[in-house]
Amino acid sequence: MKIRVLGTAAGGGSPQWNCSCVQCARARRAGPPSWRTQDSLAVSGTGDTWYLVNASPDVRAQILLAPELTPRPGTRETPLRGVLLSSAELDHTIGLAVLREGAPLNVYAPPAVIGALSSAFPLRDVLAPYADHRWHAVEPGDPLRLDERLVVTAVSLGDKRPRYARGLPGRDWVVAYSIEDEVTGRRLVYAPNLASWPEEFDKAAAGADVLIADGTFWSDDELRRATRTPPRTAPTPPRATVMGHLPVAGPGGVGERLAALPGGRRLLTHLNNTNPLLDATSDQSLALASSSVEVAADGMVLEL
Numbered sequence: 001m002k003i004r005v006l007g008t009a010a011g012g013g014s015p016q017w018n019c020s021c022v023q024c025a026r027a028r029r030a031g032p033p034s035w036r037t038q039d040s041l042a043v044s045g046t047g048d049t050w051y052l053v054n055a056s057p058d059v060r061a062q063i064l065l066a067p068e069l070t071p072r073p074g075t076r077e078t079p080l081r082g083v084l085l086s087s088a089e090l091d092h093t094i095g096l097a098v099l100r101e102g103a104p105l106n107v108y109a110p111p112a113v114i115g116a117l118s119s120a121f122p123l124r125d126v127l128a129p130y131a132d133h134r135w136h137a138v139e140p141g142d143p144l145r146l147d148e149r150l151v152v153t154a155v156s157l158g159d160k161r162p163r164y165a166r167g168l169p170g171r172d173w174v175v176a177y178s179i180e181d182e183v184t185g186r187r188l189v190y191a192p193n194l195a196s197w198p199e200e201f202d203k204a205a206a207g208a209d210v211l212i213a214d215g216t217f218w219s220d221d222e223l224r225r226a227t228r229t230p231p232r233t234a235p236t237p238p239r240a241t242v243m244g245h246l247p248v249a250g251p252g253g254v255g256e257r258l259a260a261l262p263g264g265r266r267l268l269t270h271l272n273n274t275n276p277l278l279d280a281t282s283d284q285s286l287a288l289a290s291s292s293v294e295v296a297a298d299g300m301v302l303e304l
């Protein structure tokens with residue numbers, strides 16, 4: 001299995017256009033090579049056909065920087081065959097509109113996510129005249145085949161809806177994807193949004209050769225502390241856990257959970273632009289480096 005990490009930032013990217021928190025200001029000073037695009041992953045069994053996990057608003061730039069996703073000379077024949085959606089969040093779905101010039105794609109998502117993209121955020125209907133995508137409902141626990149080698153199984157991570165979808169029905173609004181290469185027997189788990197750490201997810205994570213998990217916030221009150229916005233009448237930024245993200249630090253945090261898993265490579269992604277892990281010299285980065293957990297990077301290539 002070939003994997004290219006396309007983007008590793010949370011919604012808004014790093015730096016975020018309207019933010020001058022400590023980390024965004026540092027990223028602006030360091031310049032574009034240090035910048036991160038919004039989370040997405042490309043995966044392939046054969047190397048000939050590719051699938052994205054999530055379609056971020058940055059997908060155009062991400063594809064241009066990925067040699068594996070270049071169309072063949074003289075053609076408009078992209079190796080991209082489909083997109084798996086891990087949630088209905090805007091930063092995971094808006095990229096589908098960016099990809100509208102291409103051939104029809106297979107779009108895989110839980111029924112609740114497809115429902116949201118057919119109603120509150122009607123991307124499916126909007127895109128139909130441009131590219132006749134094939135939409136496939138993914139039920140957690142039911143394996144489905146992507147190509148000759150890859151079999152993917154969704155793991156439910158709960159019912160955290162996007163803000164625009166509050167009140168919509170459905171059960172599995174956020175999922176992780178466990179992707180197995182039947183030839184090598186090796187397995188990737190991708191979970192950019194962890195509001196909790198359910199038992200089913202723990203089982204899937206335990207045997208993964210590579211696990212890429214939610215590293216949005218270092219601490220629960222990070223957003224509040226990093227973005228004190230005058231005037232005082234401005235709404236107080238919510239806590240990480242309220243936004244659907246277990247923080248990395250602390251008891252029961254993602255860092256501790258990842259470090260406790262046996263074997264394999266453990267990486268963090270979906271970093272918010274306020275996260276001190278964006279600065280490799282921060283105390284938090286040094287603390288993480290003493291565990292077995294790494295921070296994923298845009299453009300990172302893995303082979304399983």
Ligand SMILES: [Zn+2]
Nearest residue numbers: 019021024273
């Ligand atoms: Zn910022």
